[in-house]
Amino acid sequence: MNTIVSLLSIMFFPVGISLILSGMLYEWADRKLVARFQNRIGPRWFQPLADTIKLLSKEEIKPHSVNNLLFYGLPIVALSGALTAALYTPILGFAPTYSFQGDLIVALYLLSLLTMCTGLAGWNGASRFSLIGATRSLTQLFAYEAPFLLALLGPAMAAGTWTIKDISVYAENHWMFIAQPVGFVVALIGLMGKLELPPFDAPEAETEIVAGALTEYSGRGLALFHIGKSVELVVAISLVTAFYLGGVGNPLIFLLKTLIILLFMAMLQSMLTRLRIDQTVGMWWRFGALLALLQILVIILLKGWLA
Amino acid sequence: MTTETLLQRATEILAPFSKGNNNPETNRLDVEIEASDLPSATAALMDNQWGYLSAITPTDLGKEVNKLELLYHFCEGAAITSLRIYLPREDQPDVPTISDQIPVASFFERELGEMLGVHVVGTPDSSRLFLPDDWPDGVYPLREEFSMEQAAPVEPRETLPEMGRVGNKFTVPIGPQHPALKEPGHFEFAVDGEIITGARMRLGYVHRGIEKATEKRNWIQNLYLLERICGICSHTHTSAYAMGAEKLAQVEVPPRALAIREIVAGLERIHSHLLWLGVAAHEAGFDTLFMYSWRDRETVMDLLETLTGNRVNYSITVLGGVKYDFTAEHSRAIHKAMNYLEERIRYYLHIVTTDASFLQRTRGIGTMTLEEAKYFGALGPTARASGLERDVRIDSPYGAYHRFPVSLITDERGDLEARFEVRMKELLVSCFTIRTIVDNLPPGELAVRFPRKVPAGETVSRVEAPRGEAFYYIKSGGGESPVRLKIRTPSLCNWTSALNKAVGHQLADVPMLIAGMDPCFSCNDRMITVRRKNDSHTLTWSQMREYGIKKYASIREPK
Numbered sequence: 001m002n003t004i005v006s007l008l009s010i011m012f013f014p015v016g017i018s019l020i021l022s023g024m025l026y027e028w029a030d031r032k033l034v035a036r037f038q039n040r041i042g043p044r045w046f047q048p049l050a051d052t053i054k055l056l057s058k059e060e061i062k063p064h065s066v067n068n069l070l071f072y073g074l075p076i077v078a079l080s081g082a083l084t085a086a087l088y089t090p091i092l093g094f095a096p097t098y099s100f101q102g103d104l105i106v107a108l109y110l111l112s113l114l115t116m117c118t119g120l121a122g123w124n125g126a127s128r129f130s131l132i133g134a135t136r137s138l139t140q141l142f143a144y145e146a147p148f149l150l151a152l153l154g155p156a157m158a159a160g161t162w163t164i165k166d167i168s169v170y171a172e173n174h175w176m177f178i179a180q181p182v183g184f185v186v187a188l189i190g191l192m193g194k195l196e197l198p199p200f201d202a203p204e205a206e207t208e209i210v211a212g213a214l215t216e217y218s219g220r221g222l223a224l225f226h227i228g229k230s231v232e233l234v235v236a237i238s239l240v241t242a243f244y245l246g247g248v249g250n251p252l253i254f255l256l257k258t259l260i261i262l263l264f265m266a267m268l269q270s271m272l273t274r275l276r277i278d279q280t281v282g283m284w285w286r287f288g289a290l291l292a293l294l295q296i297l298v299i300i301l302l303k304g305w306l307a
Numbered sequence: 308m309t310t311e312t313l314l315q316r317a318t319e320i321l322a323p324f325s326k327g328n329n330n331p332e333t334n335r336l337d338v339e340i341e342a343s344d345l346p347s348a349t350a351a352l353m354d355n356q357w358g359y360l361s362a363i364t365p366t367d368l369g370k371e372v373n374k375l376e377l378l379y380h381f382c383e384g385a386a387i388t389s390l391r392i393y394l395p396r397e398d399q400p401d402v403p404t405i406s407d408q409i410p411v412a413s414f415f416e417r418e419l420g421e422m423l424g425v426h427v428v429g430t431p432d433s434s435r436l437f438l439p440d441d442w443p444d445g446v447y448p449l450r451e452e453f454s455m456e457q458a459a460p461v462e463p464r465e466t467l468p469e470m471g472r473v474g475n476k477f478t479v480p481i482g483p484q485h486p487a488l489k490e491p492g493h494f495e496f497a498v499d500g501e502i503i504t505g506a507r508m509r510l511g512y513v514h515r516g517i518e519k520a521t522e523k524r525n526w527i528q529n530l531y532l533l534e535r536i537c538g539i540c541s542h543t544h545t546s547a548y549a550m551g552a553e554k555l556a557q558v559e560v561p562p563r564a565l566a567i568r569e570i571v572a573g574l575e576r577i578h579s580h581l582l583w584l585g586v587a588a589h590e591a592g593f594d595t596l597f598m599y600s601w602r603d604r605e606t607v608m609d610l611l612e613t614l615t616g617n618r619v620n621y622s623i624t625v626l627g628g629v630k631y632d633f634t635a636e637h638s639r640a641i642h643k644a645m646n647y648l649e650e651r652i653r654y655y656l657h658i659v660t661t662d663a664s665f666l667q668r669t670r671g672i673g674t675m676t677l678e679e680a681k682y683f684g685a686l687g688p689t690a691r692a693s694g695l696e697r698d699v700r701i702d703s704p705y706g707a708y709h710r711f712p713v714s715l716i717t718d719e720r721g722d723l724e725a726r727f728e729v730r731m732k733e734l735l736v737s738c739f740t741i742r743t744i745v746d747n748l749p750p751g752e753l754a755v756r757f758p759r760k761v762p763a764g765e766t767v768s769r770v771e772a773p774r775g776e777a778f779y780y781i782k783s784g785g786g787e788s789p790v791r792l793k794i795r796t797p798s799l800c801n802w803t804s805a806l807n808k809a810v811g812h813q814l815a816d817v818p819m820l821i822a823g824m825d826p827c828f829s830c831n832d833r834m835i836t837v838r839r840k841n842d843s844h845t846l847t848w849s850q851m852r853e854y855g856i857k858k859y860a861s862i863r864e865p866k
Contacts, residue, residue: 038598122430128479199664206486207590207818273664274592276815
């Protein structure tokens with residue numbers, strides 16, 4: 001009986017639907033802000049939802065030479081990865097649904113699942129654009145993943161725990177953004193890399209490779225990837241806010257904090273020119289990774305000294 | 308050097324090959340040579356650093372004369388030397404190639420082969436450049452006996468073979484439909500990982516048969532036809548055509564009309580360069596600059612609409628003058644717009660020269676040295692950004708450019724950054740010149756009468772379009788329409804440099820490199836009307852006219 005209830009709650013998963021909807025609203029806020037920065041009017045608030053409904057209702061075209069299982073399976077895996085990561089994250093200021101020692105690492109790997117699925121989908125796509133897009137997606141993954149991980153390890157080490165819940169409780173009394181400014185900047189920019197937002201949008205640079213890895217996707221598959229991405233936007237922003245901007249606390253204030261991060265991201269998106277893939281990799285390993293490592297070193301030394 | 312000494316020099320250089328010289332116009336020298344002497348005559352000109360190959364005009368002189376005529380136009384300053392070659396009017400007469408000496412000639416020679424059926428011996432690429440793939444073999448549109456019935460589509464042949472995947476290398480096709488291209492063209496880039504190892508291109512997707520069509524229309528109708536070659540530099544084409552026709556008809560255009568033409572040319576340059584700035588920024592992934600520059604471009608578009616009534620095909624030029632006068636109110640509007648635009652252009656100049664993230668994508672990318680620019684035959688801002696001082700408005704001032712000269716902008720660096728800088732500075736010059744002309748607009752007539760029939764003769768008129776030199780060769784037989792009209796637009800000459808410079812760069816730089824020369828596809832593609840099998844949309848002229856009248860009547864009906 002218990003199993004059936006659990007299964008039903010997973011199948012209907014009201015939190016999941018609200019998560020998807022909030023992801024769309026965040027996506028809208030991002031698009032609207034960028035549009036206003038670029039002196040455009042921007043989309044209406046329901047535009048991401050309308051796009052998704054339209055995509056879901058459209059025909060899904062499958063190229064001849066692809067592997068069926070991968071082609072239909074990857075979007076689902078990508079979305080479920082992002083949704084599962086949400087279970088361990090304080091979404092919208094609410095305490096995480098599940099929590100265990102070391103869930104930080106699990107959540108981060110679940111977040112990477114989307115990029116890996118995109119890469120696989122591009123490799124499976126049998127189109128030259130998607131192949132190049134996939135190569136770029138995965139190259140970029142190797143570039144930002146380590147610095148991003150290190151930047152989130154900083155607060156974890158300061159709090160002395162690997163549980164997201166405990167770190168955010170610790171962060172409520174310690175504003176990491178002031179204590180670890182370098183880690184915050186690296187995490188913020190890593191977030192943009194993770195979401196392939198400009199200037200890190202080389203994997204889907206439309207002027208070179210059309211839509212990158214997802215060029216061959218249409219209809220349902222594309223919609224699922226898009227939903228996965230907007231869920232990831234919410235999860236990752238929540239994670240960075242909880243770690244660096246004073247924990248969870250009041251949901252309303254938490255929401256405001258996430259919006260401030262979104263505002264910063266939108267500003268960076270409209271100010272910068274797209275980086276070539278070699279420039280992205282160079283930047284992350286030359287500066288991002290080193291800065292994050294330096295941060296960790298300082299934390300270790302300080303902790304030893306204080307103890 | 309003056310034009311006379313330049314022509315004198317050319318006469319001396321070409322003396323060993325000459326079968327007869329004449330001077331059709333004061334700035335032109337015509338040298339008749341044997342086809343077999345062509346490579347050595349070209350080499351003599353090149354060795355003496357005399358000019359660059361501007362265009363090749365192929366003409367069928369008809370059954371009576373029973374000859375084909377090829378004109379190789381070389382330009383230096385205001386002087387033009389044409390090598391005239393007569394070929395027998397049989398199928399596939401031979402002419403030696405010169406593209407081993409002048410790479411850009413390769414495009415012209417491909418055109419010779421497909422349009423006139425001349426066999427160019429030794430040309431590196433004889434595949435089709437403009438004609439569609441299903442065009443039948445052995446049918447040459449520029450031959451006198453050509454008719455549309457001969458051009459019934461055949462089974463398409465593969466003109467661009469797949470370069471195929473070899474190891475890590477494979478081919479990335481860009482176009483004819485691709486988000487990077489705002490107009491249709493087809494490029495194949497062989498890439499090794501992200502590095503380009505080879506590049507090819509194919510044009511002709513927007514061919515409309517304009518050159519051929521001019522022979523069937525009278526002098527006045529042609530003005531409106533030629534205006535529609537390009538949506539960006541429509542005024543360039545009307546100016547070049549009107550200048551040539553007026554020279555042939557010996558019509559003296561009033562100074563006020565010339566000044567107004569120069570104002571519109573300046574405004575056209577502003578709207579073209581701002582459009583380019585937006586497109587180039589978008590290719591680099593800097594959409595904010597794209598949105599900003601296109602917003603400001605609306606200022607000049609609105610101004611053009613105020614002055615001429617149209618945003619794109621201004622239609623202000625008529626043969627013998629201009630159509631509309633500028634009043635004091637117009638002058639005020641121009642001043643206001645120029646003040647605003649100058650401020651904005653200074654801001655963009657600041658952005659493209661200082662924004663660190665943008666400079667990462669432009670500084671040192673696609674660097675073309677002065678020697679390379681000369682060798683590839685680059686034109687316009689692309690050439691000037693490599694330090695090549697080539698600008699028709701200065702080398703060979705036409706129209707009102709004697710009275711209201713512009714200053715030459717060059718840059719030594721030759722990379723993409725230099726091209727941005729040169730174009731933005733040119734806009735500042737344009738703003739300044741437009742203000743000067745508006746304040747000193749000469750009084751007088753707007754237009755003089757243009758005869759219906761133009762005396763026989765031939766002329767060359769060159770105009771500096773926003774993208775470089777536009778070349779017009781016009782030949783009149785004394786009738787109501789031209790006998791031959793040859794147009795060579797600047798983009799065609801710049802392709803060689805863009806494709807050659809792409810090799811060795813990253814795929815991510817390609818859109819920027821292509822955008823860097825500001826390509827314009829529709830002005831490359833002018834020549835052929837295509838009629839396909841089972842095409843229910845083929846309309847006759849009268850059906851088309853009727854359709855247009857009905858359509859516009861329905862638009863104007865009150866709802």
